[in-house]
Amino acid sequence: MNKIQSINLSKSFFIDGIEIEVLNKINISIKRGDLVALSGRSGAGKSTLLQVLASLDTPSSGLIKYDDTSIESLNNSELSSLRLKNFGFVYQFHHLLEDLTVMENVLIPLEILNRSTNKSEVLNIIDEVGLSHRLNHHPWRLSGGEKQRVAIARALINKPNFIFLDEPTGNLDEDNAEIIQKLLLDISRKYNIALITATHDSNFIRNFDKIYKIQDMNLTEA
Ligand SMILES: Nc1ncnc2c1ncn2[C@@H]1O[C@H](COP(=O)(O)OP(=O)(O)OP(=O)(O)O)[C@@H](O)[C@H]1O
Ligand SMILES: [Mg+2]
Numbered sequence: 384m385n386k387i388q389s390i391n392l393s394k395s396f397f398i399d400g401i402e403i404e405v406l407n408k409i410n411i412s413i414k415r416g417d418l419v420a421l422s423g424r425s426g427a428g429k430s431t432l433l434q435v436l437a438s439l440d441t442p443s444s445g446l447i448k449y450d451d452t453s454i455e456s457l458n459n460s461e462l463s464s465l466r467l468k469n470f471g472f473v474y475q476f477h478h479l480l481e482d483l484t485v486m487e488n489v490l491i492p493l494e495i496l497n498r499s500t501n502k503s504e505v506l507n508i509i510d511e512v513g514l515s516h517r518l519n520h521h522p523w524r525l526s527g528g529e530k531q532r533v534a535i536a537r538a539l540i541n542k543p544n545f546i547f548l549d550e551p552t553g554n555l556d557e558d559n560a561e562i563i564q565k566l567l568l569d570i571s572r573k574y575n576i577a578l579i580t581a582t583h584d585s586n587f588i589r590n591f592d593k594i595y596k597i598q599d600m601n602l603t604e605a
Contacts, residue, residue, distance in 0.1 A: 385544065386413065387447070388411070388448045390410060390447075391408045392408070392435060392444075392445035394431055394440070395443045406431060406435070409602045418578050419577065419578065420587070420594045421433070421581045421597060422594065422595065422596050423596050423597035467492060469544050469545060470547060471547070475549060479522040480522075482521070483521070484519045485522075486519065489536045498541075508540055511570065512566060535570070544575075545577045546577070546579070547579050
């Protein structure tokens with residue numbers, strides 16, 4: 384997959400029959416290698432837009448297209464295999480499985496894909512995030528920054544073209560945030576992976592090619 388596009392994408396939630404409009408006719412196009420930041424106040428709709436662009440949630444109206452395919456034409460299993468092949472996800476909280484080692488956590492996406500593993504490839508990716516010496520440790524023995532590096536390795540293991548990040552440095556101190564930011568930017572450049580990032584972090588935002596702000600349900604380029 385080389386392109387993700389939304390066309391007049393709107394999203395509302397209904398709570399007790401009351402409509403909460405979050406996004407109104409959003410048009411955005413993201414190509415491989417793009418660095419896209421989504422900013423906006425808390426509750427503006429950043430996470431919602433990420434979820435819908437990644438097809439983890441459905442639009443209320445409008446279209447999402449992956450290359451030239453509208454996602455409406457795909458069934459759930461086609462969509463989920465497409466996500467597993469093309470997307471990586473990194474969240475504010477790492478969502479690692481505590482009973483598994485670093486290595487095992489990183490391998491989860493491949494297990495779901497039923498793909499055999501080439502051990503040296505896996506080791507390369509773990510080396511890329513600087514955790515070769517922690518392969519067999521469990522998450523509880525790692526620092527916050529290290530856990531986030533495991534989450535990044537897990538997001539890379541399927542060789543995605545797009546990584547969706549929701550406040551990836553939101554839970555880290557300044558020094559660790561900087562290390563994680565640099566790692567993400569290096570990885571994006573090296574592998575030509577698009578980063579689509581919801582963030583409040585102005586240091587991080589500065590490095591992005593396209594900086595958008597969500598305000599009053601609309602997306603504007605900053
Ligand atoms: N599943 C849901 N059901 C109902 N309302 C929702 C749901 N998800 C999000 N919302 C509402 O949509 C709006 C946007 O939420 P969203 O999480 O996208 O904001 P955000 O910009 O990511 O905020 P933050 O910076 O706090 O993470 C909020 O008003 C929120 O309450
Ligand atoms: Mg959010």
